[in-house]
Amino acid sequence: MKPFIDEIYVTLRSGRGGAGAVSFRREKYVPRGGPDGGDGGRGGDVVVVRSDMLRTLSHLAGRNVIAAEAGHPGAGACRHGRSGEPARIEVPPGTVVRDAHTGEVLADLTRADEAKILVGGRGGKGNVNFKSARRQAPRYAQPGQPGQECRAKIELSLIADVGLVGRPNAGKSSLLSALSNARPTVAEYPFTTREPNLGVLRRDGADLVIADVPGIIEGAHEGRGLGFKFLKHVTRTAVLLILVDLSEGNPVDTVETVLAEVREFDRSIAEKPKLVVGNKLDILGSEDELRKLTVAYPKDTVVGISVATRQGIPELIRELFAYRAGIEEGPGDANTAEPEVREGAGWRWEVAQGTRPSAGSSSGADIGSGEKSEGYSPEGHSTGEPS
Ligand SMILES: Nc1nc2c(ncn2[C@@H]2O[C@H](COP(=O)(O)OP(=O)(O)OP(=O)(O)O)[C@@H](O)[C@H]2O)c(=O)[nH]1
Numbered sequence: 001m002k003p004f005i006d007e008i009y010v011t012l013r014s015g016r017g018g019a020g021a022v023s024f025r026r027e028k029y030v031p032r033g034g035p036d037g038g039d040g041g042r043g044g045d046v047v048v049v050r051s052d053m054l055r056t057l058s059h060l061a062g063r064n065v066i067a068a069e070a071g072h073p074g075a076g077a078c079r080h081g082r083s084g085e086p087a088r089i090e091v092p093p094g095t096v097v098r099d100a101h102t103g104e105v106l107a108d109l110t111r112a113d114e115a116k117i118l119v120g121g122r123g124g125k126g127n128v129n130f131k132s133a134r135r136q137a138p139r140y141a142q143p144g145q146p147g148q149e150c151r152a153k154i155e156l157s158l159i160a161d162v163g164l165v166g167r168p169n170a171g172k173s174s175l176l177s178a179l180s181n182a183r184p185t186v187a188e189y190p191f192t193t194r195e196p197n198l199g200v201l202r203r204d205g206a207d208l209v210i211a212d213v214p215g216i217i218e219g220a221h222e223g224r225g226l227g228f229k230f231l232k233h234v235t236r237t238a239v240l241l242i243l244v245d246l247s248e249g250n251p252v253d254t255v256e257t258v259l260a261e262v263r264e265f266d267r268s269i270a271e272k273p274k275l276v277v278g279n280k281l282d283i284l285g286s287e288d289e290l291r292k293l294t295v296a297y298p299k300d301t302v303v304g305i306s307v308a309t310r311q312g313i314p315e316l317i318r319e320l321f322a323y324r325a326g327i328e329e330g331p332g333d334a335n336t337a338e339p340e341v342r343e344g345a346g347w348r349w350e351v352a353q354g355t356r357p358s359a360g361s362s363s364g365a366d367i368g369s370g371e372k373s374e375g376y377s378p379e380g381h382s383t384g385e386p387s
């Protein structure tokens with residue numbers, strides 16, 4: 001399996017324009033034929049294209065520069081140079097391209113199919129354009145315009161509808177497994193999940209994408225446990241599902257700790273609609289703990305479940321679909337039928353080693369500045385000196 005890579009830095013370069021040609025018509029019975037140097041071709045653009053087949057940025061790993069082709073020079077007999085081939089960069093849905101230095105968003109491929117990031121340089125005009133009554137034999141043509149360059153940060157946020165957050169061992173991966181076709185690893189030790197997992201829950205033809213992220217502990221914002229940078233994968237979810245192991249006791253403290261860490265990461269995530277879910281209801285005494293949650297969060301929806309016995313799971317699924325923005329409750333049988341969990345696409349990613357800058361939040365302190373774009377230097381053969 002390819003490593004999970006969700007952030008890369010790369011220098012993008014559009015093609016410089018091709019130079020215009022200096023050329024004169026030379027034919028047997030045409031003495032002193034006029035200038036006929038054609039224009040140079042346009043340089044290639046840099047375009048980012050959304051590919052729904054891709055799930056990570058791994059295919060771009062190790063690329064330091066992505067450059068489009070330069071425009072081809074013009075030639076005699078007024079021939080135009082060919083345009084340079086664009087650089088088309090395929091990325092998964094949910095990719096955002098930013099200027100690595102300023103953070104400015106250059107393209108957001110969540111909904112857009114493609115976006116032009118850099119425009120190729122214009123081709124130079126050939127000497128046929130510079131003929132005048134006074135200058136009948138211009139020995140001059142324009143060089144092509146240089147291409148553009150930028151250091152880009154290409155970043156992927158998973159597009160999930162529901163984000164599962166909670167302490168390690170709460171049963172997040174077990175729940176994802178119960179709700180969707182995804183089969184993440186489940187184990188009784190903390191931090192089993194080290195990279196996000198996605199699963200799809202399908203019901204009455206509507207899809208709900210659920211993201212299970214690694215467990216969060218107090219002090220995660222200071223790097224404890226696995227840290228909290230993976231929370232960026234829930235920045236775009238519509239609903240936050242906070243899962244609590246009721247058998248641990250003090251469920252309200254647990255929810256507050258998790259929320260405090262989420263808030264440290266990004267206040268807006270903590271303000272999303274929340275679903276507070278108590279898990280492991282099958283364990284003795286959990287009912288009482290669940291009641292504490294219901295009392296503490298009268299405004300939020302509180303649901304008790306047991307992934308082990310499937311108690312409460314159908315109710316939870318109904319709540320999830322009810323919450324999801326833009327998707328109403330499925331037609332008809334909402335109260336009676338057991339919601340159906342069917343096949344869909346699911347992915348599991350493995351850990352990437354040493355592929356990205358250390359802290360997700362540092363806005364690129366260690367980014368190389370990349371080479372500066374070259375000067376505007378005319379190239380060899382086809383650009384003549386001014387006469
Ligand atoms: N008794 C009981 N055990 C459960 C239930 N749900 C999950 N577990 C167990 O709890 C343990 C942790 O489950 P996981 O799904 O790996 O928990 P997680 O939240 O994904 O944990 P991390 O990935 O480490 O953050 C496993 O041993 C599960 O079998 C439940 O409803 N009842």
Ligand SMILES: [Mg+2]
Pocket residue numbers: 172173174185186192193
């Ligand atoms: Mg897990």
